[in-house]
Amino acid sequence: MIIKYYVTPQGVQRKYLKKDFYFVITDNEIVLMDKLPNIDQLTIEICFKILRSENMLDEPTCKWGSVPHDIEVDIADDVQRLINATNSILRINSAELTEKYFESLLEEIKLIVTRTDFSLQQNALGSMFNSFSRSEADTVSILQDLTRVKAIADSEFVPDIESEKRERCSRLAMAVIDTFPNVLRDIIRSNISASDLYLCCTRFIYTLNPEQQANLRQLQYSNTYSSLDVTLIYKLLRQFNLISTQGWGAVPDKANTKLADDIERIRFHRNQIAHRCDTNIDTNLFDDYFDKFQEIARRMDLIFFQKTNYEQQIIGHRTRRIDTKLQKKYENAMKEIENIQLRFEKRPIKFYWGDDFDKCVMNLRSLLKDEHLEGRHTVRVKIIFQNEEEVERNIDVVNYLKDEINKV
Known part of the structure; x- marks a missing residue:
């Protein structure tokens, strides 16, 4: 419900199809993400990843991965409480599972539900919680479902x-x-x-x-x-x-x-x-x-x-x-400014080798030709590879072009 309110399922689907997320999606999560914009089966883990990645929520006052104080009641604080509660349930052993623990956790979830409904201007979660509280528990099914829930390590989602x-x-x-x-x-x-x-x-x-x-x-x-x-x-x-x-x-x-x-x-x-x-x-x-x-x-x-x-x-x-996409555009634009500045100095020209191999070779040849026409008969070139894909192949081709490059 928080994703629907802050991000929209269609927006999540668009970013997923464009591979525009900064986090790792597991094989099991890919199965769920392929069903977008239907988000009904998304797990708490993948929902948390999406919300963190999109930065739609302000960081909790206590910071992600900590325990919020009682007076910290923004929606991000309650998301952190849900994560803490989930991990608490997964880690607890039978000796710790007392009536007091149960009542305390249930009361905390009820408060989270009430505040979230208020923030999202609805009553759906409150109705769901009340229905759950009155229902007969299918213990076997619930425990089977619980085995498929993973502990949520906040460090996995801390922005790079x-x-x-x-x-x-x-x-x-x-x-x-x-x-x-x-x-x-x-x-x-x-x-x-x-x-x-x-x-x-x-x-x-x-x-x-x-x-x-x-x-x-x-x-x-x-x-x-x-x-x-x-x-x-x-x-x-x-x-x-x-x-x-x-x-x-x-x-x-x-x-x-x-x-x-x-x-x-x-x-x-x-x-x-x-x-x-x-x-x-x-x-x-x-x-x-x-x-x-x-x-x-x-x-x-x-x-x-x-x-x-x-x-x-x-x-x-x-x-x-x-x-x-916008970030890469401005990164490359700044590199181009630096190239223009360096082009008329004695320092080496920096050439950024990107994703399109053939285009990079063509641009490098063109760059060297332009330098020669503008009177710089001796040019030092520093080639910078921007990713680690096909490194050996790229190096082999650059070495193969060495004589051609050295002509100018």
Whole structure:
């Protein structure tokens, strides 16, 4: 009933068919999951896995795997009580099975049922509990059913720490890739038109790298700034002194909140994250980044007379639901930013070898060809395998391509 209320059976089925769960599903559970969206036969174990995986419930005050205090009565606390009660029944021996134990456990379940009905705005569980209390117990059948129930080890479902770090990294990437460029585009747009800016750039355009040259040339045709990223806009704002400032290049103190200061902060935070987005983002660092992002966004909304909604966008990046497909998109986008930065430096280019083998070979060849055309006749490449499938085959093919790779 909690799954129906918070997740919906159809939503569970969709994620199951897309293999979009972060937990292990046993063979017996696969049989049950294949019957989705019918969830009537789902066990307490698989229901708990789904609820934990979806993060629809807030963590109990006592944390998962502990014993809630009597005053902790949110629905997640009662889910933890159900887990504790199930494990208690499975572990208890006959000597401990006293009348007092029975009455205490029954009273606790009754309270859980009452609170859950109230939370779900129904009376179904209360009616079920009362019916159970009055019924004749089929002892043999119940004990047979009990043998099929497993103890629920909370550690089995504790979210993967590395997955949590990757998600935090992806959320930061959303701010860097989606919101920061639009902020700077609005700033430069409010100071000069795209066509006038292109005319200003013609004198020094050939001092830029080929990709930046191509992006600038789009200004004369599109008359928008959609082709410009944070790095190039910052360079242009600085080149033509479009913003009033005491000086460029320094990270401003917290007390300095002028427009130029926030431009510097955007550049600084963007570069920090692009260079270090390797999943080493703990909760404190994540919160610190987003607190700063929100302050910047709030000031930008004020500058543009509340016609923008940058603060709300940042809040969305921090809190909205993010599935594995979206997470991978932003992970790869951050890697691409890093690649672009490295491409015009002496450090090795990082090439991320993904799932599609033939596409990876094609992309690697194309990358090396582009480097050669842009004048880098000696290029160091660091190939990073993102998964452990067919490692030996991939290594064999890369070694086979060694001579071709070394030509450039």
